[in-house]
Amino acid sequence: xxxxxxxxxPSTLDAVKQALLEMGIEGLTVLEARGHGRQKGRxxxxxxxxxxxxxxxxxxxxxxxxxxxxxxDVVKAxxxxxxxxxxxxxxxxxxxxDETVRIRNEERGSEAL
Amino acid sequence: xFTLQGNFPSLSRGARWSCLxxxxxxxxxxxxxxxxxxxxxxxxxxxxxxxxNADNAWMLVSAALVLMMTGPGLALFYGGLVRKKNVLSTMMxxxxxxxxxxxxxxxxxFSLAFGAGNSFIGNFQHLFLHGVGxxxxxxxxxxxxxxxxxxxxxxxxxxxxxxxxxxxxxxMKFSGMVVFLSLWSLVVYSPMAHMVWGKGxxxxxxxxxxxxxxxxAGGTVVHVTSGVSALVCALYLGKxxxxxxxxxxxxxxxxxxxxACMLWVGWFGFNAGSAxxxxxxxxxxxxxxxxxxxxxxxxxxxxEWILKxxxxxxxxxxxxxxxxxxxxxxxxxxxxxxALLIGLIAGVVCYLMVxxxxxxxxxxxxxxxxxxxxAGGTLGAVLTGVFASRYVNPMFKDAQGNVTGSGLFxxxxxxxxxxxxxxxxAWGLAAVGTLVLLKVVDLTIGLxxxxxxxxxxxxxxxxxxxxxxxx
Numbered sequence: 341x342x343x344x345x346x347x348x349x350p351s352t353l354d355a356v357k358q359a360l361l362e363m364g365i366e367g368l369t370v371l372e373a374r375g376h377g378r379q380k381g382r383x384x385x386x387x388x389x390x391x392x393x394x395x396x397x398x399x400x401x402x403x404x405x406x407x408x409x410x411x412x413d414v415v416k417a418x419x420x421x422x423x424x425x426x427x428x429x430x431x432x433x434x435x436x437x438d439e440t441v442r443i444r445n446e447e448r449g450s451e452a453l
Numbered sequence: 454x455f456t457l458q459g460n461f462p463s464l465s466r467g468a469r470w471s472c473l474x475x476x477x478x479x480x481x482x483x484x485x486x487x488x489x490x491x492x493x494x495x496x497x498x499x500x501x502x503x504x505x506n507a508d509n510a511w512m513l514v515s516a517a518l519v520l521m522m523t524g525p526g527l528a529l530f531y532g533g534l535v536r537k538k539n540v541l542s543t544m545m546x547x548x549x550x551x552x553x554x555x556x557x558x559x560x561x562x563f564s565l566a567f568g569a570g571n572s573f574i575g576n577f578q579h580l581f582l583h584g585v586g587x588x589x590x591x592x593x594x595x596x597x598x599x600x601x602x603x604x605x606x607x608x609x610x611x612x613x614x615x616x617x618x619x620x621x622x623x624x625m626k627f628s629g630m631v632v633f634l635s636l637w638s639l640v641v642y643s644p645m646a647h648m649v650w651g652k653g654x655x656x657x658x659x660x661x662x663x664x665x666x667x668x669x670a671g672g673t674v675v676h677v678t679s680g681v682s683a684l685v686c687a688l689y690l691g692k693x694x695x696x697x698x699x700x701x702x703x704x705x706x707x708x709x710x711x712x713a714c715m716l717w718v719g720w721f722g723f724n725a726g727s728a729x730x731x732x733x734x735x736x737x738x739x740x741x742x743x744x745x746x747x748x749x750x751x752x753x754x755x756x757e758w759i760l761k762x763x764x765x766x767x768x769x770x771x772x773x774x775x776x777x778x779x780x781x782x783x784x785x786x787x788x789x790x791x792a793l794l795i796g797l798i799a800g801v802v803c804y805l806m807v808x809x810x811x812x813x814x815x816x817x818x819x820x821x822x823x824x825x826x827x828a829g830g831t832l833g834a835v836l837t838g839v840f841a842s843r844y845v846n847p848m849f850k851d852a853q854g855n856v857t858g859s860g861l862f863x864x865x866x867x868x869x870x871x872x873x874x875x876x877x878x879a880w881g882l883a884a885v886g887t888l889v890l891l892k893v894v895d896l897t898i899g900l901x902x903x904x905x906x907x908x909x910x911x912x913x914x915x916x917x918x919x920x921x922x923x924x
Binding site: 384385 | 761
C-alpha cells in the first residue's frame with residue numbers, strides 16, 4: 341500500500357477529483373492547507389501595517405492510500421489534471437503505508453482501500 | 454317688491470340680493486356658533502399630539518439604531534479585527550456594556566448626567582428614574598416624553614465605554630473590564646454628558662453654559678473621552694505579548710465590514726436623532742452624517758492607495774468610521790459641503806494617526822480606538838468651530854436678540870476657543886479619571902490576564918467558549 345499526498349493549487353481541485361473518479365479511485369481526503377515552495381507570497385496590508393509572513397499561500401492537500409499497482413497511473417492523472425506549467429503547481433509525495441482498517445466492518449489490507 | 458309671474462312669486466333684483474345676504478349672515482353666525490372654544494382647543498391638542506407622536510416615533514427608532522451600533526455593529530467591527538481565539542471576548546466587551554450600563558443608567562447614571570445639579574455634575578432628582586415618565590422636560594426636548602429622551606441617551610452611555618475596549622482588546626480580564634468601565638461611566642461619562650448637554654452644564658451651548666461648546670451628538674462627550682481613555686488604557690496595560698514584532702492580523706475583515714456598515718447606518722440615529730425631533734434639523738444632520746462618511750472613506754482609501762499601493766477594504770471601512778466620528782459634533786451645525794470637507798480631512802488625518810503616528814510612539818492601541826475616536830473626535834470638535842453656520846442651526850444671539858454667527862467662517866472666530874475648552878476638559882477628565890480608575894481596579898481585581906491566558910486566548914480562558922469550533 342502506498343500513501344499519496346499531493347499539494348495542489350485550489351483552482352485545480354475540481355479537475356483532479358474528476359480525473360480520480362474516472363480512474364475508479366473512490367477514497368479521498370481533502371484538506372485546506374497553506375504553504376509555499378520556492379515561490380513566496382506577496383505582503384498583505386492591514387491599516388497601513390505590512391504583514392509579510394503573508395508568504396503562506398492557500399493550497400489544497402489530497403491524501404489517498406492506494407494499491408501499489410495503480411500508483412503510477414494515479415500520479416500521471418493527477419499531474420495532468422493539476423499542471424499549469426507555472427510556479428506553484430505543487431508536489432506529490434509517496435510513502436509506504438503499513439496498514440488500513442475499514443471502521444465499519446474492521447476489514448483490513450487492500451480489501452479495506 | 455313682489456310681482457306675479459305665473460304661479461311663482463318673483464323678487465326684484467335688489468330684493469334677491471338682500472335675501473341672499475341675510476341668508477349668508479345667518480349661515481355664518483350659525484357656523485361660528487358650532488365651533489366652540491373647547492373644540493378649537495381640542496383641535497389644537499390633536500395637532501400638537503400628532504407632532505409629538507412624529508417626533509417620538511423618530512426618536513424611538515433612533516434609540517434602536519444607536520443600540521444596534523453597539524450590538525452587533527461595534528461587536529462585529531472589533532470582533533473581526535482580533536485574532537480568532539479572542540473574537541467572543543471582544544464581542545462580550547461590547548455586549549456587557551449593553552447590560553451593565555443600562556442598569557447603572559437607570560439607577561443613577563441618567564440622574565447624574567441630566568439632573569439639574571451644578572456646572573459639572575447633575576444631581577439625584579432622577580434616582581431610580583424618579584420623575585422620568587410620559588411628560589416632556591422642555592429644557593431637553595419639548596415634544597417627546599422624558600422617558601424617550603432618557604432611553605435615547607442611554608444608548609450613547611452604552612456605546613461610549615464599549616469603544617474603549619478597542620484599546621485593551623486581547624489582554625484585559627473580563628471581571629476587571631466590567632468593573633472598570635462601570636465606574637468609568639459614572640466618573641467620566643455622566644459628568645462630561647452633564648457639562649455639554651445637562652442643565653447648567655459648563656459647556657452647554659443650548660442652555661447658557663459659561664463656555665458654550667457646540668457638540669451636536671457627542672464629539673467630545675463620546676469620542677474624545679473614549680478615545681483618550683483608550684490611549685491611557687493602552688499605555689497603562691502595556692503591549693500584547695510579541696507586539697509589534699509579531700503582526701496580528703484581523704481574523705475576519707468580513708465581520709468587520711458588516712459591523713462597519715451597521716455603524717454607518719446606525720449613525721443616522723446617533724447624529725440625526727440628536728436633533729431630538731423629526732423635523733428639518735434631523736434631515737440636515739442626516740445628510741451631513743452621510744456625506745462625511747462617504748468623503749472620509751474615499752480620502753482614507755486614496756491615502757492608502759497612494760502611500761501603500763492598495764485601497765484595502767479595511768481601509769475603506771475605517772475611513773468611513775473616521776468620517777462619522779469627525780462629523781458627530783458638527784452634524785447639526787454644518788452644511789452638506791462642509792460635511793464633505795470635514796470627511797475628507799478626517800479620512801486622511803485618521804489614516805496617518807493609525808498608519809504612522811502609532812508606530813512612531815509604539816503604543817499598542819489594538820483596534821485604533823484612540824487613532825480613530827480620540828483623534829477624529831478632537832479634529833471634529835475643532836472643525837465644528839470652523840464650519841458651524843447660523844443658517845443651518847441658529848445657536849447664538851446678541852443682546853438685542855439678533856442671531857449671530859456660530860463658527861469661524863460664519864463670523865465667530867471666538868467659538869474656536871469654546872470648542873478648544875470643551876476638548877481640553879474632555880481630554881483632562883478622561884485621562885485623569887481613567888488613570889485613577891485603572892489603578893483602583895488593578896489594585897483590587899487586577900486588569901490584565903496572565904501571559905498564559907493571553908497565549909491560549911481569552912474566549913477559552915475568560916468565557917470557557919470557542920468562537921468557531923471544528924464541529
